[in-house]
Amino acid sequence: MEEQVNQIEQQALKAISSAADLHQLEDARVKYLGKKSEFTGLLRSLGSLSPEKRPVMGALINKTKQKLQHALVNRKTVLMNADQQQKIEAAKLDVSLPGKGVKLGRLHPLTQTMHEAKQIFIRLGYEVAEGPEIELDYYNFDGLNIPPHHASRDAFSTLFIDEHLLLRTHTSPVQVRVMEKRKPPLAIVAPGRVYRRDTPDASHSPVFQQLEGFLVDEGITFGDLKGTLTEFTQQMFGRDRKVRFRPSFFPFTEPSAEVDVSCMLCNGKGCRLCKGSGWIEILGSGMIDPNVFKAVGYDPEKYSGFAFGMGIERIHMLKFGVDNIRLYYEDDLRFLEQF
Numbered sequence: 344m345e346e347q348v349n350q351i352e353q354q355a356l357k358a359i360s361s362a363a364d365l366h367q368l369e370d371a372r373v374k375y376l377g378k379k380s381e382f383t384g385l386l387r388s389l390g391s392l393s394p395e396k397r398p399v400m401g402a403l404i405n406k407t408k409q410k411l412q413h414a415l416v417n418r419k420t421v422l423m424n425a426d427q428q429q430k431i432e433a434a435k436l437d438v439s440l441p442g443k444g445v446k447l448g449r450l451h452p453l454t455q456t457m458h459e460a461k462q463i464f465i466r467l468g469y470e471v472a473e474g475p476e477i478e479l480d481y482y483n484f485d486g487l488n489i490p491p492h493h494a495s496r497d498a499f500s501t502l503f504i505d506e507h508l509l510l511r512t513h514t515s516p517v518q519v520r521v522m523e524k525r526k527p528p529l530a531i532v533a534p535g536r537v538y539r540r541d542t543p544d545a546s547h548s549p550v551f552q553q554l555e556g557f558l559v560d561e562g563i564t565f566g567d568l569k570g571t572l573t574e575f576t577q578q579m580f581g582r583d584r585k586v587r588f589r590p591s592f593f594p595f596t597e598p599s600a601e602v603d604v605s606c607m608l609c610n611g612k613g614c615r616l617c618k619g620s621g622w623i624e625i626l627g628s629g630m631i632d633p634n635v636f637k638a639v640g641y642d643p644e645k646y647s648g649f650a651f652g653m654g655i656e657r658i659h660m661l662k663f664g665v666d667n668i669r670l671y672y673e674d675d676l677r678f679l680e681q682f
């Protein structure tokens with residue numbers, strides 16, 4: 344029996360060390376140490392030995408079994424390392440292949456322009472306020488000196504929700520909301536979306552963005568309006584731009600002025616963009632009408648102020664020569680990626 348054990352040991356060790364992969368190793372394990380192996384058979388037959396021989400043979404078989412198990416584990420480690428090494432070699436990187444470009448996200452051009460315009464006023468000491476896009480007709484009209492049934496309401500092509508609720512047609516209602524709650528001095532800019540019942544074309548979109556601004560204190564004059572808006576226009580369009588204030592009309596400002604900048608395409612000579620005039624309109628402004636002050640409970644004898652409003656799409660279009668407002672709302676990356 345001893346002889347038999349030694350023989351199995353030799354054969355098993357040979358099979359284990361010559362196993363070329365994990366499959367062959369498993370086969371060797373089953374063959375030499377499995378439930379149906381010769382070795383297990385020997386273990387079972389121990390009972391038939393004499394009481395003197397039994398412990399001696401038992402010890403030998405167990406020692407051999409441990410030896411074989413040890414050899415199995417060692418071989419398994421070797422084969423697994425080789426297997427892994429092979430996988431690493433197979434997956435080797437070709438560092439000469441061109442890389443995949445990482446695409447960076449960016450802010451929408453209107454967000455960028457709104458930010459830039461807002462920042463100019465923030466540096467001048469203005470704070471930011473916002474109001475609702477779904478607005479009461481009182482704030483959009485009445486409080487801004489546009490009485491019910493007055494013809495000037497028509498100019499705003501309003502989208503109504505019901506008799507008194509509408510999509511705000513401009514950001515000017517934020518003036519009334521802020522002044523109603525707070526006392527002068529006030530220097531505020533109010534960014535936001537506005538809506539008009541316009542048929543979309545190259546220069547009209549039913550939704551667009553405005554930046555409103557207003558300043559109220561004692562002793563504010565038209566000179567303050569001119570200084571502030573000249574500074575804004577030149578920070579936005581360049582120090583070499585000329586600025587012109589042209590008389591206009593808004594129900595909520597008196598006097599009112601539209602601000603023109605010398606044409607950035609022809610430098611004031613007259614071209615297609617400025618329709619030959621050399622000037623381009625960029626915003627509406629004026630001294631806040633005493634009726635607006637009365638509506639919010641300010642004394643128009645004590646306080647004065649100016650207000651202005653501009654379209655952000657228009658500013659971006661002029662700065663970058665964009666000729667179609669719809670591009671801002673079509674989410675075409677070929678357009679958006681240019682800014």
Ligand code: PHE
Nearest residue numbers: 513515593627628650651652
């Ligand atoms: N609310 C005006 C518009 O949308 C712009 C404006 C604002 C004019 C403030 C004067 C003062 O056309």
